[in-house]
Every structure is written in C-alpha cells, then in structure tokens.
Amino acid sequence: MPDFINNLMTRIRASLWALPAAMSLLSGTVAMVLPLWDFSPSFSHDNWWLFSGDSGSARDLLSTLLSGIITMTSLVVSITVVVLSLAAGQMGPRLIRNFLIDRQIQMVIGLFASTIVFCLITLRSVSDDLSGDDLPHMAINLASVLSVLCLFALLFYVHKVARSIIADTLVTEVANDLEAAIARAGERHSDQSARRPVPDIDEPVAVIALQQRGYIQVIEYARLVTLACERGWLLRLHCQPGHFLLRAEQCLTVLRGPEPSDDDVVTLRGCFVVGKERTPTLDLEYSIRQLVEIAIRALSPGINDTFTAIAVINRLGGALEKACQSVQPPSQYADDEGQLRLLAPTQDFGGLVDTAFNQIRQSGTRSPAVLIQMGRILCALAAVADSDEQRRSVRAHLQKLRRCARTHIEEEDDLADFEAVVAPTLASNTGK
Template sequence: MSRIRNIVVLLRGQLWIIPLVISAMFLSLAFWILTSEAAFVTRWEDADLWWLYGGDASSARGLLSSLLSGLMTMTSLVVSVTFVILTLAANQLGPRLVPTFMADRQIQTVLGLFLGTILYVLVVLRSLDETLGTNAVPHLAVTIGSALTVVCLFALLFYVHKIARSIIADNIVARVADELQSSIRSMLPDDDRGQEDTPPDRMPARVGTLSIGRSGYIQVIDYAHLVSVACREEVLLEVKVRAGHFVLQSGEHVVVHGERALGKEAAGALRSAFVVDRERSPAQDLEYGLRQLVEIGLRALSPGINDPYTAVAVIDRLGVAIEEIFQRPLQRTMLRDTEGRVRVIAQRSDVQGLVDAAFDAIRQAGRDVPAVLIRMADILGQLAPAVRTREAQAAVLRHLAKLAETADAAALVPIDRSAIRSRIKAARDILVAGIPEGESSVL
C-alpha cells in the first residue's frame, strides 16, 4: 500500500496528467460529433433550437478562427500567471512547496479545459470547407465549440480568483496542514490493537550487513516484503534507516541476524524493498509535512520577509498535527510473521523526534521574536489534553525546557522575557498535572 500511495503522490504532482486526459476526452468528443449525423441537422421537428448555429461554412470558419485566437491568448495568460505564482511560491515560501501548487487539481483542470477546447476547435475547424453547403456544416459541433469557449471565460474568472486566494500565506499554511493531517491519518492506525511492540527475548547472532546500493532519499520501505524475505531465509533483519533518510550507496543500512549470511539472490530481494529517489515523499515519511510547514515558518522569520504572523500561523498548525500524532499509536517497530516471531526491527519516527522536527528550527529562528516564543509555549501547553503517554509528556516538557533556555539567552527586554517565562511555567504546570505519578505508560 505504501508503494501504491507513493505512486499516487508522484502522479498527483504531475501537472500534465489531468490536462492530457481532458484533451483526449475533448478530441474524442469532436470525433464523435463530426461522425454523427446529428451534427449536420439544423433543426428538429417541434423544437425551437434558437441556440443552434445555423450559418454557412464560411461564417463557421470565421467564428471558430476568432474563438481559437481568443483561446490561445487566454491559455497563454493562464500559463504565464501559473509560472508567476510558482516563482513567488518558491521565493517566499520555499521551492519544496512548488509540487503542492502543481498538484492542485483545480489548476490542472482549468489548464486541461483550455487545452482541450483549443484542440476541439482545431479539429472542427479543419473539417470545414467553404465549398460546403449549409446542410453540410456540422452545426452542433460549431455550437459546442462556442459553448466551450464561454465555459473557458468563466473558468478564467475562477482561475484568477483561485490564484488570488492561493498566494495568501494563511491559506497556503492551511492547505499544507490539511495534507499533513491526511498523511498522519493514513500512516498511523486509529487504535492500538494487534501484536505487542516488544523486542524479542534473545537477539540472534549478527551474521552480516547490507547496503541499499543506491544514493538518494528513501521514499518507501516495503516492510511486508522484508518480513517475507526474512521468513524465507530464517533471519531477523534490523533496518537502520527509514523513509525520509538520505543514504549513500554503501553503509550498514540493514543488519542481518541469524545463523548464516544472506546469498546474492536474497540480498537483491531485500534491496528491492527500498524505493530511493532524488527527493523525499510523504507516502511513508511522517516528518515530510512537518518540515514543509517549518520551512514556511523559517522563511517568514527570515530578515528579508520578517512576517512573524505567518510563523505564528505555522505554529498553530504544527500544534494541530502533533495533537493528532499524540492521539494515535505510532508505527510499529517490531514486525512479526504469521507465527508471532519478530522478523524485522524497523526504525520509525518517535515522539521526541517528531516534536523536535516540528518546533526546534522555528524556536531557533524566532529566538529574538517574543510573539513566536510566547505562541509556542501556549501551543505546547494546549497539547496537555492529548498527552496520553509518558513519552509524549517527556517530549513536550523537554521542549519547554529548550524554550526557557532560548528565552534566557535571547536579546529580549526583561518584560518580554518575563512574559515568556510565565507562559512556559503555565504550560509546564498543566503538563505535569496531566498524567498522575505512577500511572501506566499508556492511559
């Protein structure tokens, strides 16, 4: 499923797929209409078809030529505006957000509508000959071409509205956060039912290591395939990398425990479980969406932009994401076969690492911005109701301690430092009181 999700993510980020599909549909529509007898009928009995084009071939060619010229102009405008928006997004919000804009289905649909209409009008236009009589003109095809042009005009208005809304920082932050929420729900289970995530009683002897053999970012690891290979070879695999890591060609990426080393065929089968490419993917990487939000916050806090309100909006959304993570059990690290024996020990993102990935960089960049530090302390305190484990409580308290050290070392006036300190204390008090002493690890 992770492989399939990775392919879907890659396909959604391709700007040309939906326009290609729509263009193919419009070409099929033009062919069907031009080969249908209904296209050449000017009127039906007992029907007042005032909207149906009824001119001759010369007038139809002139009309379609004018429509084609206007469509080409509008399409050029849409493409130009798209490139301007992508440039602004890359400069102000980060180049890693460009795939988010390219994956927008509404933008892809508008582009497909324009391209498909152009192709439709071209096909109908080339079928017209000025020597044709009035009854030989494909009236229905010309009418549909005119209607599609009108639809394109309204689509252009929608596109301008869409672009105007999309460059608002809060909307971009909300969209990235929504995608992050969707990724969290798809990667983390709703409940904690299943086998216990406990290590084996006795680790077999270490008999060898395996490198992936390719350099790049790990996008997906097929753990089910690893378990299958481990069962066939009667070994235990300890995976030292996870999705999102950058790896070199050589290294101890997988440690093999068992009675004998793996053969060449088994090693090749293990390597095939790793999908490595030039960039990270959200298919199996919990930190991917967090880092996208963090990048927006860091650019907002840069001296060239200096927009603390966007950074505050990012902190709010990061709090929502961390709350969602706290309410769900994390991905299992001990993967077992059908008999319950541990076959793969996976490296997964833990609570502390996720909290650090969400808040560390923004805390460091906003150390001299009181509004950012105060908001971060408030959000960490608001996470208290979602804290259900000792690990989550320790992660948030540790970050509050980092926040206090940052405030003490920053160049702040005493009144701002005092305000930050009071918010940190309030958040810590709520968190400490949240899980009573002696409570079990999972509430």
C-alpha cells in the same frame, strides 16, 4: 492500497501535465468521433441554439474561438509563472509542489488545453465544399460552449491563484496534508503495537546495500515481513522513509536465518523505492519541514512576518496533538504467529516535536510573540499528551524555550508574560 502504488499516484498527481494531457486526449477523441455521429436537426425557431451558418462562417467562428482561447491560455501560463516565482521567493521552492498538485488548477489548465485541441480538430473537419446540412453542427456548438466555459474558468483561476499565495491558505493546506499523513500512519500500523524481546545476535548473516543513491520514498514493511516469514529470517532496517541513501550504504541486515541468495537480494531491494526527492507518502517529517520552512522564512530579517510564523506554530500544534492520539509507527514487526521478523528505526513523538520546533525556536529568539505562542502550544500539548514519554518530550522543549527566552527577551514585561504561560506546566510534577 499498497504503499508503492500510493507513492506512484502521488507522483502522478504532482505532475502539472498529467490531467491536462488526459483531458486533451479525451477532447481530441470526441472531436474526431462527434462529426461521424452528428444528429443535429435543421435550423428552426425551436432549435435556435444550433449553429446555422455555412462552411465559411463555421471556419471563421472556429478560428476566432481558437485564437481567443490560445490568448487566454498564454495569460494563464503567465499568471502561473508569476505565482510560482512569488511562492518560491516568499514561502520556499519546495512549496511549489503544493501548487502543482492542486486538482482545480490542473483542471483549469486541462480545460484550456482540451478546448484548443477540440477546436483545432473540428476546424480541420470543416472544409469549404461542405454544405450547411453536412457541417458538424454539434461539434461547432460544443466548441462554443467550451469557449464560454474557458472564460469563466479564467475568472476562477485568477481567484484561485490569488488565494493560493496567501500565507494562511498555504499553511492550512500543508497542515491538512500533515494530519492526513499522521492518520494514514496510524491506520497502517494499528496491528503492530506489541513489543517483543529482541534475541542476542553475535554475527549478522548478511548486510545488503540498495546500490542506489537518493531519498527513500517507500519501504514496503509488509512485504519485508512476508519475505522474512517465508525464508525464516530476522531482518533489521537501518533507514526509514525520507533518509538520503548512499549507493554503498548499509540499508538492511539479515540477523538470523539462511544466507540470502542473489535472487533474494534482488527481491529484498525491490521492497524499497528510491527517488530524487522526498515525498509525503510515508515521510511524516516532509510536511513538518514544509511548515517549518514557511516559519523560518517569515522570521527572516528581510520579511519579518511574525503573524505567519505564529500561524505555522498553531498548525504544528494541531498536527502534533493528532500525533499524540495516533498509533505510533512500530519499531518491531511480527508475522501472524507473533514471531519477530523485522526491526526498524522509527520516528517517535519526540522526534516529531524536535523537527517541528527546534529551528523555529532558534530563528525566533528575537521575537517575544513567537516564543510566547510556542510556549502556549507546548503547554497545551503537555496537557493532552497520552503518555509520560510524550510529556517528557514536551517539557524538554519547554525548558529549552525558557532558557532561550531568559537569554534573549530583554523587556521585563515580555519575559513576565512568557513565564506566566510556561511556569504552571514546568512546575507540575506530571511527566517528570
């Protein structure tokens, strides 16, 4: 799937209204069509489950169901507001997105909304002058079934939101998103691992700004390479997904080839998607920063939740282990003939480690447990790293962590425990 379509689908999934709106539209259509095809048999002991009352009792039943579902929907909305407030206060406002994109929560809200729409339209189709045989029996029975489903959905919703605000649950969900993004990045760039010599360029042919302000959400690398191949260009990118772009900021340079026309500039600008916020489509740092924010808030004096911070460190270690074994995004892109067409900045393993651990180390200086666990995870990463460059990045963080521990850990036994964890890895010659 193209990256811009994937980004669009991600934004739609992050909308709490999209799935409920679709379900409500479907239920409204069924409510209008079902009375036209009503094939309910007359009431007997063999079909006791069918509604057998007159038009007055049918309207009373539908009105009662409708008022009850509206009351339950109000309760669901109230619970949602409370949960979002708690999540924003304890975990950070950016993590509200993880609640909004939950498909099960969207389906529960959609079930309530679609049931209200179905009952309203069915109620309008039941007039006082209808006889018992002319009533939309199937629609009335379906309204009853949907109401019962809403009752059980409410119980499930309470269970779901109660678990969603548990720190370990949220940390696990964000970490799973991060690992999935790392896997997608490896699949996307698996055929661009070779490096080629970069020619010397005296003067660039053209410098292009996107004339937009916001976060870069998507860069269509394959499309840029195709355009460069067709026009005979060598392009250089100056930004990457997640970068905040100023309107006149230099974003793309044509290093070699013919000068791009106005239409070419418009086409090149169309290879970028700029939005108001960062998205996880191509931005590996997005989920890392979400996890880091949870840890920093947990280590704040007002919360002081060491266990949540340790859970974040463990999950970051698991994601970085996957990054060690994954294909890193390339800084060079070539066409099918091996001709260099695009130079791009990239987020290497060292940058991911910096993003993951720098702020947590700075915030956890007074917590020996956090520093010791971070040391364990970094030592484990050093053992599984695939290259000397990765090991050097991990060892650099271990050295920073040791200096921090020696400065801030006052208890000698705690410092001895820390040294017992990191000393063997730092004493090793591997990666020096």
